[in-house]
Amino acid sequence: MPGNVSDKTVARLSMYRRILNRAAAERTERLFSHELAAMAGGTAAQVRRDLMVTGYSGSPNKGYAVNELIEAISDFIDPPEPEPVVLIGIGNLGRAILAYFSGRRPGLLIQAAFDVEQSLTNRVINGVRTYPMESLGDILEEQKIRVAIIAVPGSEAQGVVDKLADAGVLGLINFAPVPLRVPSHVYVENVDMTASLETVAYFANQRAASFGERRATGDLSRKEER
Amino acid sequence: MPGNVSDKTVARLSMYRRILNRAAAERTERLFSHELAAMAGGTAAQVRRDLMVTGYSGSPNKGYAVNELIEAISDFIDPPEPEPVVLIGIGNLGRAILAYFSGRRPGLLIQAAFDVEQSLTNRVINGVRTYPMESLGDILEEQKIRVAIIAVPGSEAQGVVDKLADAGVLGLINFAPVPLRVPSHVYVENVDMTASLETVAYFANQRAASFGERRATGDLSRKEER
DNA sequence: TAGATTGTTAATCGATTAACAATC
């Protein structure tokens, strides 16, 4: 029914909700699209377009009711039941993910974590039970889990993903620094920290160079004035 | 001189380099664009277009020389000097980042890490010296640091970023789950794990629903056949 | 040479931005 919504729109709605929650905590009752845009870092028109998909309407000259909008966004993006999620890989990154999500969104719940390393399994870390890799298939099936977080070394990732896809997983977040091949019905979101860091370094350098250049040629004023 | 290259292109080049490095380790000497595309998950034409910005040419019917291409990508995206980077926030996520990058890319070097929590500072974690937040300005200036990784709680992030921008930082990776406001000359790459997880959960649900629907209406075959 | 892949240009696609009548 909601037609096709882009992944970026969903990610932005998630961000708006966080901003709105903060606003609600500060007892702000209404917000205009341009206020939300200023906080989220976009344009007012984009915010309005994004919010439209939730079906909730603002009112002219009064903007959006914060609490009702939070409700509408939640109805739209949250699954009907809290989504059970598994984490594969309990190394440094995996443990950080556990800590990061521990008791955060009730709509998403890390149900189990897996690792090949025996010293890490059959324990409870940040409230999450850890299992050896062998029990992965069973638990996925038992608990009807459809979403997984990949936090294993790059060399292990594809093997793990193949198992997950076989077991019926439909969505993945991939923290491993390698591209994954998956069947077309599986949605993958890549979080490539290495690429992020290298990209930031590249642009920081570019900008440093162009600043230096402009400074050297005395052409600093033009771009920076407006 | 290299004109304007999009952030996505740079991120993809970073990914290609990693694939090429693996290929080189396996003594693969040449690769075609379609082989690289299959491993990176794109199209051959896109790979060719991306590689063009490095200035390195493949040759028809022989493809790209792996080692020379790695060299060309490195020349293009790596800064002339290893880029010194600071990490702000040594909580769970910060420590995971330290562990993750510890001794990885020589082109990028986490020089120092900062936190307000005294028990975490004036130590060495994963080979990186940690400092109290107060010394941030001094060290940024001393070591001419232009890139920072933000791994502090959302409530602290904007304050930290303001300090960083004042100190002349030009690029940021933001792991804090809040949008940041920065001067226009500062490049920001957001890594929003909460939004990623919620987006994956949303699409996993959508797909589960449409599978169920098609199965119910007996219309499973059509889309999946081709 | 014939076949395949290259660099590069043209066509397509999708998302963002700007504009505007409707509305409180």
Next chain:
DNA sequence: TAGATTGTTAATCGATTAACAATC
């Protein structure tokens, strides 16, 4: 009412995809 903001459509922009002559 006048003013401001809304939902929504049209124009713009940029990136991706497809196509093709050049080349090994």
